[in-house]
Amino acid sequence: MSSTTATPARRTGRGGRSLGLVAWLAGIVFFLPIAWMVLTSFHSEADAATNPPSFAAPLTLDGYREFFGAAGGASPWPALINSTVASLASTLFVLVLALPAAYALSIRPVKKWTDVLFFFLSTKMLPAVAGLLPLYLFAKNAGMLDNIWLLVVLYTSMNLPIAVWMMQSFLAEVPVAVIEAARVDGAPLPVILARVVAPIALPGIAATSLICFIFSWNELLFARVLTGVVAETAPVFLTGFITSQGLFLAKVCAASLVVSLPVLAAGFAAQDKLVQGLSLGAVK
Amino acid sequence: MTATTTAPPAAASAPALRRPPARLRAWATRAPLLPALVFMIVVTQLPFVATLVISFFDWNALYPKARRFTWFDNYQQVLTDADLRHSVWVTVLLTASVVIASLVLGLALALLLDRKFKGRGVVRTLLIAPFLVVPVAAALLWKHVLYNPEYGLLNGLLHYVGGPQPDWVSNTPLLAVEASLVWQWTPFMMLILLAGLQSRDQQQIEAARVDGASDWQIFRHLTLPHLRRYLELGALLGSIYIVQNFDAVFTLTSGGLGTANLPYTVYQSFYQAHENGLASAAGVLVVIGSIIIATFALRVVSSLFREEVSR
Numbered sequence: 125m126s127s128t129t130a131t132p133a134r135r136t137g138r139g140g141r142s143l144g145l146v147a148w149l150a151g152i153v154f155f156l157p158i159a160w161m162v163l164t165s166f167h168s169e170a171d172a173a174t175n176p177p178s179f180a181a182p183l184t185l186d187g188y189r190e191f192f193g194a195a196g197g198a199s200p201w202p203a204l205i206n207s208t209v210a211s212l213a214s215t216l217f218v219l220v221l222a223l224p225a226a227y228a229l230s231i232r233p234v235k236k237w238t239d240v241l242f243f244f245l246s247t248k249m250l251p252a253v254a255g256l257l258p259l260y261l262f263a264k265n266a267g268m269l270d271n272i273w274l275l276v277v278l279y280t281s282m283n284l285p286i287a288v289w290m291m292q293s294f295l296a297e298v299p300v301a302v303i304e305a306a307r308v309d310g311a312p313l314p315v316i317l318a319r320v321v322a323p324i325a326l327p328g329i330a331a332t333s334l335i336c337f338i339f340s341w342n343e344l345l346f347a348r349v350l351t352g353v354v355a356e357t358a359p360v361f362l363t364g365f366i367t368s369q370g371l372f373l374a375k376v377c378a379a380s381l382v383v384s385l386p387v388l389a390a391g392f393a394a395q396d397k398l399v400q401g402l403s404l405g406a407v408k
Numbered sequence: 409m410t411a412t413t414t415a416p417p418a419a420a421s422a423p424a425l426r427r428p429p430a431r432l433r434a435w436a437t438r439a440p441l442l443p444a445l446v447f448m449i450v451v452t453q454l455p456f457v458a459t460l461v462i463s464f465f466d467w468n469a470l471y472p473k474a475r476r477f478t479w480f481d482n483y484q485q486v487l488t489d490a491d492l493r494h495s496v497w498v499t500v501l502l503t504a505s506v507v508i509a510s511l512v513l514g515l516a517l518a519l520l521l522d523r524k525f526k527g528r529g530v531v532r533t534l535l536i537a538p539f540l541v542v543p544v545a546a547a548l549l550w551k552h553v554l555y556n557p558e559y560g561l562l563n564g565l566l567h568y569v570g571g572p573q574p575d576w577v578s579n580t581p582l583l584a585v586e587a588s589l590v591w592q593w594t595p596f597m598m599l600i601l602l603a604g605l606q607s608r609d610q611q612q613i614e615a616a617r618v619d620g621a622s623d624w625q626i627f628r629h630l631t632l633p634h635l636r637r638y639l640e641l642g643a644l645l646g647s648i649y650i651v652q653n654f655d656a657v658f659t660l661t662s663g664g665l666g667t668a669n670l671p672y673t674v675y676q677s678f679y680q681a682h683e684n685g686l687a688s689a690a691g692v693l694v695v696i697g698s699i700i701i702a703t704f705a706l707r708v709v710s711s712l713f714r715e716e717v718s719r
Contacts, residue, residue, distance in 0.1 A: 141525070143520060143523060143525070144523065144525025144526060144528075146520060147517070147520040147521060147523075147525060147528070147531050148525075148527065148531055150516075150517055150520065150531075150535070151530070151531035151532075151534035151535050152534065154534060154535050154537070154538055154591065154594070154595070155534040155535070155537055155538075156561075157538070157549055157550070157553070157554055157561070157591070158537050158538065158541065158549075160553060160554075160561050161549050161553055164553060172559075173558070173559040174559055175558060175559045175560075175563060175564050175567055175573075176564050176567045176568060177559070177561060177564035177565075221443050221444040221447055222444060224440030224441070224443065224444070225440060225441045225443070225444035225445070227440055228437065228438065228439075228440040228441040229441065232437055234437050234438050234441060238710075240441065240445070242706060242710070243445075243448075244444075244448065245706065245709065246702065246706070247448055247452045247453075248648065249648055249698050249699070249701070249702035249705065250452055250456060250695060250698065251651065251652045251671065251691075251694045251695060251698050252652060252654075252671070253652070253654075253670070253671045253674040253675065253690075253691045253694055254455075254456050254459055254691045254692070254694060254695045255452060255455030255456050255458075255459055255691075256455075256674070256675070256678075256691070257458075257459060257462060257678050257684055257687055257688055257691065258454075258455040258456075258458030258459055258462065259455050260678070261458075261684075262455075277451060278451065280447070280451075281447065281448060281451035281452055284444060284447065284448060285448070288444060341542065342542050342543055342544075344543065344544050344654060344655045344658070345654045345655075345671070345675065348658075349675070349679060358542075359542060359543075359544040359545075359655075362542070362544045362545060362548060363544060363658070363659065365548055365552070366548070366551070366658075366659055366662070373552060373553065373556075373559070376548055376549075376552050376553070377549070377553060379545075379548075380541070380542070380545035380546075380548050380549055381545075383542050383544075383545050384540070384541045384542045384545045387540050387541070387542055388537070388540045388541070391536065391539070391540035392533065392536070392540065395532075395533075395536055395599070398599075399596075399599040399600060399603055400603075402596065402645065403600055403603075403641055403642075403645060
């Protein structure tokens with residue numbers, strides 16, 4: 125579906141060029157808040173909080189220094205590390221659980237496999253708030269509150285349905301005939317998996333992992349309710365800025381950018397796979 | 409769990425050596441599926457059952473001894489409470505307006521990006537960016553950097569044209585939340601619809617053009633019917649996520665000024681008011697609402713799915 129390969133040259137008729145301009149304008153309007161956030165993050169607090177906005181104010185790293193605790197505020201490092209651990213660990217667990225499941229559902233389809241797929245999808249439609257209270261009570265009684273591993277388990281369950289769906293559609297692209305041929309030639313299953321299945325499915329598996337990582341990184345509700353001081357994640361750390369009264373505009377911008385950076389990088393790197401994944405493989 | 413995940417190799421090579429009974433083979437085929445299935449049931453279904461049970465109790469966490477079974481009292485209270493009813497309405501309004509607005513905008517942008525022009529790749533990247541900002545960060549950006557009445561960018565730009573300097577969040581709180589969400593979700597809709605546009609049958613379009621069809625006729629009779637499935641997909645995925653929105657409401661208004669949606673209300677009633685029973689009843693109602701959307705949604709997905717299988 126990549127836009128670069130797609131449509132054959134469309135005649136750029138009368139309106140062609142001006143529509144291109146409209147597209148550019150739309151792109152700039154949508155990007156403006158982010159561009160402004162980047163610029164503000166490099167301004168001093170005094171220059172950040174002016175009306176009319178100061179475009180040409182001198183640049184400084186003060187906002188970033190403040191964010192990383194230069195002025196004695198809370199350091200964001202524990203939260204950033206918690207987010208990294210929770211996102212990476214849950215993505216790993218998702219892969220361990222989803223790969224065999226997707227394999228069973230695609231390459232060697234089990235009976236009633238569509239029903240199973242729909243069960244996975246239906247859990248995605250169960251709102252998080254529906255189980256929040258029992259999870260909180262359970263965590264409290266089990267002494268698991270403010271524990272990053274509880275988040276890992278919950279993030280795994282949050283992403284597993286999407287991962288099963290995505291990988292099912294990626295694995296389904298492996299031609300069965302090729303697998304059968306390898307099997308007839310006497311290749312054992314591990315070899316078939318490594319030589320035949322993996323090369324075709326790997327890009328899809330990578331995209332799946334990316335999406336799981338992004339969703340875990342972004343999650344706020346569970347983290348907000350189930351963590352406190354020790355296991356606080358980056359989005360929870362950001363909520364500390366909710367009531368900040370303008371004085372820390374540069375710091376807010378620096379914080380928002382630093383926390384968004386992994387997602388921005390990952391998302392730009394895999395734009396096409398991202399859509400395909402988010403639409404559960406339905407859009408190719 | 410590792411024990412079951414290593415099952416497939418053994419199971420697959422087994423039939424060649426000695427044929428195990430059919431029932432055993434059937435289980436071997438299912439085995440790789442079981443860890444994921446069991447995990448999902450334990451982590452998502454059990455808590456929901458617990459929520460369902462708690463929703464029948466009058467249970468304030470601050471007075472645990474006063475806990476008692478009250479049948480549907482909580483539901484009655486949720487449905488008759490003006491604030492809670494309002495949050496149901498807010499949820500519907502927020503979801504519908506954000507999904508529709510971002511779909512329409514996304515369609516317009518996808519149609520623009522489907523044409524060839526200089527720097528199309530750059531524009532596409534610029535447009536995707538809002539979707540890739542962490543939701544809390546995006547909400548903070550809108551709250552402090554754009555909406556701030558004194559030095560926010562919106563009023564800063566209005567200053568140049570001598571416009572008014574409104575306090576956006578206080579004057580139009582729900583619209584403020586909606587605008588930030590439309591900004592985040594339009595790129596997603598655009599990407600799905602762009603994929604749809606680029607999977608059109610170009611020959612068919614060329615043929616229609618040769619036959620003298622106008623751009624509008626081609627859009628109306630070829631493009632739009634083809635896009636229908638993609639519009640439905642975008643609408644349902646958007647709905648699933650926006651019905652559950654917590655980050656934007658929590659960050660921008662903290663549910664104040666009449667912007668509390670159901671997820672925020674549930675969060676508040678147990679996290680701040682400690683009303684476990686009420687919160688659970690509200691949570692169950694969110695689920696019922698979601699099931700209504702989901703039944704429709706699943707039908708759409710399964711129609712997409714059937715086409716893929718028959719391909």
